[in-house]
Ligand SMILES: NC(=O)C1=CN([C@@H]2O[C@H](COP(=O)(O)OP(=O)(O)OC[C@H]3O[C@@H](n4cnc5c(N)ncnc54)[C@H](O)[C@@H]3O)[C@@H](O)[C@H]2O)C=CC1
């Protein structure tokens with residue numbers, strides 16, 4: 001089966017970059033990315049391609065090449081569904097904030113709305129691809145909704161989880177470790193649908209790297225991969241605290257451990273805590289699924305990864321307070337970085353939000369610089385926590401576009417995102433403008449201790 005028209009519902013961090021790459025690599029396929037968010041679609045269509053709503057290195061060039069050739073962004077969801085042979089669902093699947101499973105389970109209302117819309121609009125057979133990260137067995141619920149409309153349309157449901165990481169999305173999409181496609185491997189129609197999606201990826205990914213499995217394995221592999229990755233960060237962060245007590249250095253430990261080829265060196269960088277839209281939500285979802293099957297030990301095992309991460313954020317913020325003579329009340333604390341990692345403007349679940357909130361509870365005055373995150377976003381992140389009034393957040397937090405101004409007359413600086421440019425700052429100049437003693441807290445192990453101490457900083461780095 002040859003796919004000619006693709007529709008992707010959801011023009012977010014996954015839908016946008018993924019579809020841009022498919023469109024670039026498959027010029028014979030028309031790809032339409034749709035979203036109910038009008039501003040987001042307008043930004044994807046902005047004449048100046050630098051204004052697309054998601055910052056990812058290399059993405060604007062790909063969009064510039066494919067947009068209006070075979071890549072389209074639109075708010076007309078019905079029309080795109082109607083035209084498509086293959087529909088990717090790439091909508092958000094946040095943690096439920098109400099009702100059964102509140103704070104743990106994935107909220108599938110956006111997924112269900114998509115399924116109902118497809119069922120209402122479709123007039124001919126469709127392949128529906130789960131691109132969003134979903135609880136294992138969601139495909140069954142989707143099929144149930146789609147098959148019960150009685151309009152004679154046949155649907156094949158595939159699971160094709162996305163493994164890209166933000167900040168390296170384009171590179172991850174161009175050179176994936178693997179592409180995973182789950183489908184109904186027991187029927188000819190299922191095999192045909194799987195093959196149609198394999199053929200798309202085969203435009204640029206070698207056949208050996210395209211894995212096909214049953215749907216449930218594919219759905220669960222995505223949650224498993226994120227759980228394992230987050231577990232590594234929590235494992236090294238647990239060691240970072242022990243390092244601080246014993247004189248060991250976490251960077252040396254992670255190097256020594258990572259050179260064991262069975263362990264491997266990636267994802268062993270100690271930090272102020274992992275953030276991002278997915279690790280926490282996907283592990284909580286996994287914990288919820290395990291609990292719902294009565295697997296309490298399995299649930300508790302994975303829950304510990306989140307408990308450790310929360311502890312790491314809190315412990316870093318507490319260290320600032322303790323070091324500043326047990327009070328930061330009225331003191332200016334400069335935060336360098338707000339994004340959850342470098343090279344992205346995404347702030348979802350960023351450790352910076354929680355560190356700032358903790359320090360604000362201790363009555364600190366917070367000043368923030370991040371090269372890619374907007375002032376409105378920073379306030380929105382703090383408001384979302386609901387810890388204090390919106391007015392108070394604006395009074396007590398200042399956002400500036402100049403890192404030197406942010407550090408001017410500060411009692412302490414905390415590095416919360418590992419942006420390269422922080423290494424290049426004129427630290428002598430920063431030191432001069434600060435109040436003394438000048439405290440510098442490196443939550444990312446980004447800065448060189450020796451040179452900072454030579455300048456005169458009181459330097460604290462996580463895990464040493
Ligand atoms: N952000 C990431 O790096 C990764 C995310 N994922 C998964 O991909 C999924 C999407 O994540 P993001 O792209 O980050 O989310 P996002 O929030 O950036 O984008 C989702 C988009 O879907 C739109 N949407 C929701 N319901 C809709 C509907 N009924 N019709 C049309 N549009 C609708 C929203 O307006 C939003 O723009 C999630 O399940 C996430 O877990 C997977 C891998 C990586």
Ligand SMILES: O=C(O)[C@H]1O[C@H](OP(=O)(O)OP(=O)(O)OC[C@H]2O[C@@H](n3ccc(=O)[nH]c3=O)[C@H](O)[C@@H]2O)[C@H](O)[C@@H](O)[C@@H]1O
Pocket residue numbers: 133162163164165166167226229233266267268269270271272273274275276277278279340341
């Ligand atoms: O499902 C998802 O959303 C994605 O989640 C992560 O990608 P992402 O969250 O974009 O970024 P990561 O590079 O994984 O970083 C996550 C967090 O862990 C932190 N981290 C990562 C690695 C490390 O060694 N130490 C560490 O503290 C980062 O600073 C960041 O806050 C996974 O890496 C992707 O494979 C997955 O597709």
